[in-house]
Amino acid sequence: SQQGEEDPQALSIQEGENATMNCSYKTSINNLQWYRQNSGRGLVHLILIRSNEREKHSGRLRVTLDTSKKSSSLLITASRAADTASYFCATAGSGNTPLVFGKGTRLSVIA
Amino acid sequence: NAGVMQNPRHLVRRRGQEARLRCSPMKGHSHVYWYRQLPEEGLKFMVYLQKENIIDESGMPKERFSAEFPKEGPSILRIQQVVRGDSAAYFCASSPRSGSGQETQYFGPGTRLLVL
Numbered sequence: 001s002q003q004g005e006e007d008p009q010a011l012s013i014q015e016g017e018n019a020t021m022n023c024s025y026k027t028s029i030n031n032l033q034w035y036r037q038n039s040g041r042g043l044v045h046l047i048l049i050r051s052n053e054r055e056k057h058s059g060r061l062r063v064t065l066d067t068s069k070k071s072s073s074l075l076i077t078a079s080r081a082a083d084t085a086s087y088f089c090a091t092a093g094s095g096n097t098p099l100v101f102g103k104g105t106r107l108s109v110i111a
Numbered sequence: 112n113a114g115v116m117q118n119p120r121h122l123v124r125r126r127g128q129e130a131r132l133r134c135s136p137m138k139g140h141s142h143v144y145w146y147r148q149l150p151e152e153g154l155k156f157m158v159y160l161q162k163e164n165i166i167d168e169s170g171m172p173k174e175r176f177s178a179e180f181p182k183e184g185p186s187i188l189r190i191q192q193v194v195r196g197d198s199a200a201y202f203c204a205s206s207p208r209s210g211s212g213q214e215t216q217y218f219g220p221g222t223r224l225l226v227l
Contacts, residue, residue: 042218101153
C-alpha cells in the first residue's frame with residue numbers, strides 16, 4: 001500500500017511567494033526524503049531528514065518532520081519560475097527496505 | 112563525473128515483443144534500483160540489485176519481467192511479451208552504498224516505453 005501522500009495534489013503560486021507542500025505517511029519510518037521532478041525528466045534528490053530530526057534547511061528549502069503526526073512539510077521560500085515541477089516525498093523503513101513514493105504535488109510558479 | 116545513464120530514452124514496441132532497458136550507474140556506485148512511473152503517479156519500486164546479485168525484487172511482477180546487473184556492463188531490465196499496460200516511464204537510480212532507502216539515490220532520465 002502507498003506510504004506517502006502529498007497534499008495538495010496541485011499548487012499554483014506567483015513568483016516570490018512561498019510554497020508549502022505536505023506529506024503524510026502511515027507506518028514508522030527511518031527517514032523521509034523529498035525529490036523534485038521536472039516534466040519528462042528524472043528525479044532530483046532535494047533533502048533527506050531522519051526520524052530523529054525535526055527540521056532541516058537547504059538553501060531556500062525547509063523541511064519539517066513530525067513523527068507523532070506522521071507528517072512532513074516542504075517549504076520553498078521566495079519561489080521562482082524554475083521551481084515549477086512535481087515534488088515527491090518518499091519514505092524508508094529500516095534496513096534494506098525500499099523507498100516508497102507518494103503521488104506528488106505539481107507546483108506551478110507563475111512569473 | 113557522469114550521472115546515471117539510461118538508454119534508450121524512448122522505446123516503442125508492439126504487443127508481444129521484448130523490451131530491454133539499460134542503466135549505467137554513476138561511477139563508483141554498485142547499487143542499482145529500478146522504478147516504474149505511470150502517468151500522474153509516483154514511482155513504484157521494482158527491484159534492487161548489486162553486482163551479480165538481486166537484493167530485493169518484491170516490486171517486480173511475477174511474470175515477464177526480469178532484471179540483472181552483471182559484473183561488467185550496465186544493468187538490464189527486460190520485459191518479455193510486452194502488453195499495453197507495460198507502457199510507462201522506467202527509472203533507474205544508483206547509490207554508492209547499500210541500504211536501499213537509507214541512502215540518497217541518484218536517478219537517471221528514464222526510459223519511456225510505449226506499447227502499441
